[in-house]
Amino acid sequence: MFLKKGFYFFDKAFQGIRQNPFINFINFGTITVSLLVLGTFLVIFFNLNRVLDKWRYESHVTVYLYDSISFDNTSDIKDRIAGFEEVERVTYISKKEALNIIKEALQIYDNSFEGLEVNPMPATLEIQLKKKFLSSTGVESFVARIKIFKEIKEIQYDQEWIKGFSAFFSLFQIGGLAIGVGLLLATILIVSNSFQLGVYARKEELEIMKLIGATDFFIKVPFLLEGVFQGLLGALVSIGLLYGIYQVVIFKVRPFFSIYIRELDPSFLPLDFIFGLTIGGILMGMLVSIVSMRKFLKSY
Amino acid sequence: MIQMLHVHKTYSNGQKALIDVSLKLDKGEFVYIIGPCGAGKTSILKLIYCAQRPTKGMVLFGDKNVARIRKSRIPYLRRNIGIVFQDFKLIKTRTVFENVALALEVIGATITDIQKKVWKTLSFVGLYNKSNEYPIRLSGGEQQRVAIARAMVNNPLILLADEPTGNLDPEMTVDIIDLLDKINIRGTTVLVATHNPDLAKNKRKVFTLEKGRITNG
Numbered sequence: 001m002f003l004k005k006g007f008y009f010f011d012k013a014f015q016g017i018r019q020n021p022f023i024n025f026i027n028f029g030t031i032t033v034s035l036l037v038l039g040t041f042l043v044i045f046f047n048l049n050r051v052l053d054k055w056r057y058e059s060h061v062t063v064y065l066y067d068s069i070s071f072d073n074t075s076d077i078k079d080r081i082a083g084f085e086e087v088e089r090v091t092y093i094s095k096k097e098a099l100n101i102i103k104e105a106l107q108i109y110d111n112s113f114e115g116l117e118v119n120p121m122p123a124t125l126e127i128q129l130k131k132k133f134l135s136s137t138g139v140e141s142f143v144a145r146i147k148i149f150k151e152i153k154e155i156q157y158d159q160e161w162i163k164g165f166s167a168f169f170s171l172f173q174i175g176g177l178a179i180g181v182g183l184l185l186a187t188i189l190i191v192s193n194s195f196q197l198g199v200y201a202r203k204e205e206l207e208i209m210k211l212i213g214a215t216d217f218f219i220k221v222p223f224l225l226e227g228v229f230q231g232l233l234g235a236l237v238s239i240g241l242l243y244g245i246y247q248v249v250i251f252k253v254r255p256f257f258s259i260y261i262r263e264l265d266p267s268f269l270p271l272d273f274i275f276g277l278t279i280g281g282i283l284m285g286m287l288v289s290i291v292s293m294r295k296f297l298k299s300y
Numbered sequence: 301m302i303q304m305l306h307v308h309k310t311y312s313n314g315q316k317a318l319i320d321v322s323l324k325l326d327k328g329e330f331v332y333i334i335g336p337c338g339a340g341k342t343s344i345l346k347l348i349y350c351a352q353r354p355t356k357g358m359v360l361f362g363d364k365n366v367a368r369i370r371k372s373r374i375p376y377l378r379r380n381i382g383i384v385f386q387d388f389k390l391i392k393t394r395t396v397f398e399n400v401a402l403a404l405e406v407i408g409a410t411i412t413d414i415q416k417k418v419w420k421t422l423s424f425v426g427l428y429n430k431s432n433e434y435p436i437r438l439s440g441g442e443q444q445r446v447a448i449a450r451a452m453v454n455n456p457l458i459l460l461a462d463e464p465t466g467n468l469d470p471e472m473t474v475d476i477i478d479l480l481d482k483i484n485i486r487g488t489t490v491l492v493a494t495h496n497p498d499l500a501k502n503k504r505k506v507f508t509l510e511k512g513r514i515t516n517g
Contacts, residue, residue: 005408019393205391211349212450213379214406215372 013225016198023198024230027191027288031234032241034187035281039242041176042273047266052169055158056134061143063125064154067095077151078125086133086142091126095119122153136163188288191230195292199223206296216297223289231285235278243268301327301489302348302458307357307367309343309512317343318354319512325458325491325505330484332500333493335509341493344509345460348491349381350374379407382451382488386463388443390435390450396422397431400449407454421453425479441472448479458489465499473499 017024063081065074074092082090093101098121133142143155199206206219246268269277302325309318317340325331333341346352347359350366359367366377390399397418404414422428425445435443444464451459461480465473477499484490492499500506508516 008405204389205393208389208391209402209406210375211351211378211383211389212403212406213375213454215375218375218406 009221009225012222013229016202016222016226017229020198020201023194023201024226026194027198027230027285028234028237030187030191030194031231031281031284032238034183034284035235035238035277036241037183038180038280039238039269039277040245041180042277043242043246043269045173045176046269046273048169048172050265050267052165055165057131059134059139059158061127061129061139061155061157063127063146063152064122064156065124065151066153067122069151073151074123077149080149081125081127081146084142084145086129086138087127088130089128091128093124093126095121095123098122098124136166184284188284188291191284191288192291195223195227195288196295198226199292199296203296219297220289220293223293224286227285227287227289228282229285231281231283231288232278234285235281238281239269239274239277301325301329301362302491303358303360304344304347305358305360307347307354307359309340309347309352310355316512318347321357321509321512321514323507323514325489327457327489328484328487329505330481330490330503331492332503332506333491333509334495334497334500334506336495339509340512341495341509342462343512345383345462345491345493348458348460349378349383375406379454380457382448382454382456382459384444384447384451384459384461384464386466388435388440388447388467390443390446392435395432395434396427396438396446396449399435399446400453403450403453417453418449421449424452424482425449439472440468441475444468444472444476445479448476448483452483452488456488458491459483461490461492463494464492465494465496 078090078092081087096119099119102121129139129142139157143157147155209219250266304321304323307318307321310316333344335341343352347354350369354367358365361377369377400418400421401414404417422431425448427442427445427449430438430442435446465476468476480490480492507514
């Protein structure tokens with residue numbers, strides 16, 4: 001019985017689409033374009049978020065020690081810093097190791113170190129903080145607490161510019177969200193208007209159905225399925241188009257920004273985002289048909 | 301079966317459609333409401349099938365006051381009522397068979413049931429051979445027969461006909477009235493609203509309506 005009814009409703013929904021192909025195409029097109037724009041925002045948002053996370057998790061606090069402190073003192077301060085709850089790991093880099101690192105990094109200028117009588121590099125402690133303390137306030141509070149150690153000459157951490165980037169990213173998020181919501185509302189308004197044209201084209205039929213005892217549910221379901229179908233198709237096509245555009249853009253810009261692209265390691269939307277976009281399309285179609293039918297059934 | 305008790309209906313523009321109307325229809329009766337255009341005939345029918353609510357008074361269907369019925373219950377009430385209109389109200393994109401079947405589809409009847417009942421009803425109204433035709437290809441009388449078939453395919457308790465012969469020539473009018481008589485003989489209560497007093501000649505129960513008031517009965 002349930003299956004038969006389901007089949008009946010699907011049949012009526014497709015009949016409705018066949019009866020008004022133009023209106024259905026307009027609705028599908030509007031949903032597709034709207035989800036494509038939204039999807040573009042999501043791709044940018046997703047990749048910026050990845051970059052920010054990467055930078056944030058790779059960032060660490062570098063502590064430069066005074067040359068005068070003894071090896072025992074160095075071990076002592078290392079242990080004390082390692083004792084902080086924020087600290088994941090502390091790595092000691094001696095003056096000699098620091099020089100070797102710099103030599104290795106700048107090997108083309110190898111000769112420039114030959115004349116040195118004294119090693120100018122300070123011993124350092126590379127401090128990796130636990131993930132949950134990697135927010136800018138977390139790092140700043142940690143730095144403020146270790147500053148009091150007299151063995152420390154200087155502290156460097158790359159949170160300042162991450163903080164700046166985070167602020168920009170938040171702005172982008174808010175802007176993107178506002179545009180996204182505005183876009184969705186505009187789409188629902190546009191599509192529900194053209195959807196209503198489809199409903200009104202069948203006004204007489206629906207009016208008769210009401211007069212012979214059809215419930216609102218019975219009248220609504222085929223339209224709801226029509227909306228779901230438009231939304232689903234719009235979402236799938238927009239995801240396909242988005243993927244195509246993404247591939248073309250990456251392919252075209254790769255030669256010019258190869259270093260950055262490798263560093264940024266861009267990626268298309270993950271499955272949960274794609275799933276979300278698809279569900280979003282379906283919900284949009286449903287909402288449109290609910291809004292349109294509500295208006296129609298209210299007047300009859 | 302149906303009773304209206306001191307019913308008043310005033311529209312939002314202040315126009316009084318019905319003034320203190322009281323009437324009673326018993327099961328199996330054939331009743332006419334006659335009156336000129338604008339007398340309030342359609343308003344009475346609309347109050348019975350709940351397309352409108354009275355401003356004052358009670359409309360009883362059995363022992364239920366449908367003037368206070370919940371909106372969600374109206375479709376279930378209408379399944380007990382067959383309605384026939386002057387302009388037939390057939391769906392142009394559906395065949396005769398499909399138009400009649402719609403009344404069974406909306407109540408969730410099975411395909412076998414629909415097939416059986418629709419064929420039986422089309423035979424009864426004499427349109428067995430026209431089942432695949434579209435309404436546009438039928439005469440006015442035939443279209444009204446389709447509308448009557450759709451109204452009675454559910455075996456309703458009552459059949460309401462609002463000017464069922466208004467668009468028909470005299471010969472077809474007789475045909476339709478004969479058909480309504482046949483339906484009544486099978487046990488369905490029939491209520492016909494018409495402006496034509498000739499149709500109600502020799503009928504036992506006739507209500508005359510003028511300017512929203514019943515002037516006889």
